[in-house]
Amino acid sequence: MVNGHYGVSARTIAQVRSAIEQLGYESSLVASSLRRSRTNVLGLVAHSFPSYTAEVLKGVMKALSRSGFDLIIYANSDLYGSYLEGWEQRHVTRLSGTLTDGCIVVTPFGEVQSRTPVVAIDPVRGSAAPSVTADNLAGATTAVKHLLDLGHRRIGFIAGRSSLAAAWSREEGYRAALAGAGIPVDPTLIGEGDFNPESAAPLARALLQRPDPPTAIFAASDGMALKVLEVATELGFSVPADLSVVGFDNIPESALTEPGLTTVDQSMYQLGYGAARMLKSLVTDEWEGARQIVLPTSLVVRRSTAPPKSTAGP
Amino acid sequence: MVNGHYGVSARTIAQVRSAIEQLGYESSLVASSLRRSRTNVLGLVAHSFPSYTAEVLKGVMKALSRSGFDLIIYANSDLYGSYLEGWEQRHVTRLSGTLTDGCIVVTPFGEVQSRTPVVAIDPVRGSAAPSVTADNLAGATTAVKHLLDLGHRRIGFIAGRSSLAAAWSREEGYRAALAGAGIPVDPTLIGEGDFNPESAAPLARALLQRPDPPTAIFAASDGMALKVLEVATELGFSVPADLSVVGFDNIPESALTEPGLTTVDQSMYQLGYGAARMLKSLVTDEWEGARQIVLPTSLVVRRSTAPPKSTAGP
DNA sequence: CTGAAAGCGCTTACAG
DNA sequence: CTGAAAGCGCTTACAG
Numbered sequence: 001m002v003n004g005h006y007g008v009s010a011r012t013i014a015q016v017r018s019a020i021e022q023l024g025y026e027s028s029l030v031a032s033s034l035r036r037s038r039t040n041v042l043g044l045v046a047h048s049f050p051s052y053t054a055e056v057l058k059g060v061m062k063a064l065s066r067s068g069f070d071l072i073i074y075a076n077s078d079l080y081g082s083y084l085e086g087w088e089q090r091h092v093t094r095l096s097g098t099l100t101d102g103c104i105v106v107t108p109f110g111e112v113q114s115r116t117p118v119v120a121i122d123p124v125r126g127s128a129a130p131s132v133t134a135d136n137l138a139g140a141t142t143a144v145k146h147l148l149d150l151g152h153r154r155i156g157f158i159a160g161r162s163s164l165a166a167a168w169s170r171e172e173g174y175r176a177a178l179a180g181a182g183i184p185v186d187p188t189l190i191g192e193g194d195f196n197p198e199s200a201a202p203l204a205r206a207l208l209q210r211p212d213p214p215t216a217i218f219a220a221s222d223g224m225a226l227k228v229l230e231v232a233t234e235l236g237f238s239v240p241a242d243l244s245v246v247g248f249d250n251i252p253e254s255a256l257t258e259p260g261l262t263t264v265d266q267s268m269y270q271l272g273y274g275a276a277r278m279l280k281s282l283v284t285d286e287w288e289g290a291r292q293i294v295l296p297t298s299l300v301v302r303r304s305t306a307p308p309k310s311t312a313g314p
Numbered sequence: 315m316v317n318g319h320y321g322v323s324a325r326t327i328a329q330v331r332s333a334i335e336q337l338g339y340e341s342s343l344v345a346s347s348l349r350r351s352r353t354n355v356l357g358l359v360a361h362s363f364p365s366y367t368a369e370v371l372k373g374v375m376k377a378l379s380r381s382g383f384d385l386i387i388y389a390n391s392d393l394y395g396s397y398l399e400g401w402e403q404r405h406v407t408r409l410s411g412t413l414t415d416g417c418i419v420v421t422p423f424g425e426v427q428s429r430t431p432v433v434a435i436d437p438v439r440g441s442a443a444p445s446v447t448a449d450n451l452a453g454a455t456t457a458v459k460h461l462l463d464l465g466h467r468r469i470g471f472i473a474g475r476s477s478l479a480a481a482w483s484r485e486e487g488y489r490a491a492l493a494g495a496g497i498p499v500d501p502t503l504i505g506e507g508d509f510n511p512e513s514a515a516p517l518a519r520a521l522l523q524r525p526d527p528p529t530a531i532f533a534a535s536d537g538m539a540l541k542v543l544e545v546a547t548e549l550g551f552s553v554p555a556d557l558s559v560v561g562f563d564n565i566p567e568s569a570l571t572e573p574g575l576t577t578v579d580q581s582m583y584q585l586g587y588g589a590a591r592m593l594k595s596l597v598t599d600e601w602e603g604a605r606q607i608v609l610p611t612s613l614v615v616r617r618s619t620a621p622p623k624s625t626a627g628p
Numbered sequence: 629c630t631g632a633a634a635g636c637g638c639t640t641a642c643a644g
Numbered sequence: 645c646t647g648a649a650a651g652c653g654c655t656t657a658c659a660g
Contacts, residue, residue: 028411097342345637
């Protein structure tokens, strides 16, 4: 086993080291990252873990599987605290000092600066930085066309946080579909939500308590659509008899409600997978494809949509 | 605005610093953690993000909300690589050097050593370290009693990874329920799974291809139970007519299958919430409660269980 | 081939 | 009150 040398040689040290590693030793990530330029750790920053983020994570992990990169997710617990605006910039800065070789940011509030590559999932509007997003325009257009095809003419819309490209495109899709059917947009049927489910409640209430409520509501996210369902029930509307509801995302919960939610599937798994693959390649200088990826969507029809009463009647 | 001094005083520096912070500046987490003894960051290590872990995470985030602690999740991407055994020890070591003030480990492979507090969710068997787990014995007993009450007498069991206390207790519950009904345990009806859904496929196949297949199968996790459902369908068994299936966990997917899966709910959210609260207190030296928390479970009856054919017949 | 020293980016305890 | 220096745990480039 032992060769001619008896002094403490590099070889001996290597052997000791490997023995230690067998027992689960790892050098401090902090100290080694400070000295080395590369850590083989990628970062993802998030402010909470709604189903949307959880699905994204699965795709990220799949893309990183056996890639040699580990993942650090940095989440601030300060849900409604002072960090709200710009949290993603702060987190990326904390990590990208030397800890991570690059970062993924999910639905950021703004453009993120960093010495290391950053890929945004659902970037802010007008960003030219690397990003992965769904084809929100086509998805939203299809969703509203589905309602129009069922015979709806007064269709309410609950928008998402307007700084995000996704929110903007989904509203554009709503307008485009109405325009295609020759229906003028009624601005009083549009509520300004922010993707947070809570933001949809007063908007849905306002729409449904009008003397002339819409016969259908398209919400820019499933979280908000599920809240619309809740408010509708609370106000005595039966879905889909009195009101059709369509969401966007296809989070797992949307299949669990009664009735199931008709929605636009945007494969959050694929968003995560694509972002992680791109980031990995940007870090290793191998990326040659487009830096702004747009993924297809598809309409999932469940039982929350039906023809409006007026056309179903005589 | 400016007071008498014109030199660069501490006050000026503080002002500059606060201005920088407005713009999203954060000092490097790495460098500051190396110097300070406290970082106000807690860690959680995981090897992947099945629904189980995603639910746990929601509870953790809730407990940390506005607590002043941020969360770092360290996940290795090497799903089937060399890290498998002992990954949690390596990850905890990498983080707890100086990065985190304490760690949560989810379903570890072994006892974890660390200079900082560690709380295990679903600890290994016989561990005396701080932990949070469901009342697996009672939950499993109730699940099997449910099958017995329906009239089943030949009940198969697919066990989980035996190093985990949870797997052990669930098997104990299975044995206890049978014993309570005066039914001897048939060891050939027990398959040794490891909680990984894939591990259940050959075991389910073996049970169902016997000349005398069981009329019901209880799997120690929903992931494995859903795999049993798949295999049963593939082999031409109709659930619940030909075979009843019960799982454990109540992950979101278990409500989505056709038929929905009868299972034991163990509130993974509460596991995460409890673990994070305990860890937070251990770090700040305030914890006074029990260091091993056991949470209640409840049976969720869906459509995957029914009386066996033989008793339903003449 | 081996070992001592410098330095990664910060914070803190100390000297001026 | 202010500023220069030491040191957190490592790795690496360099001197012996």
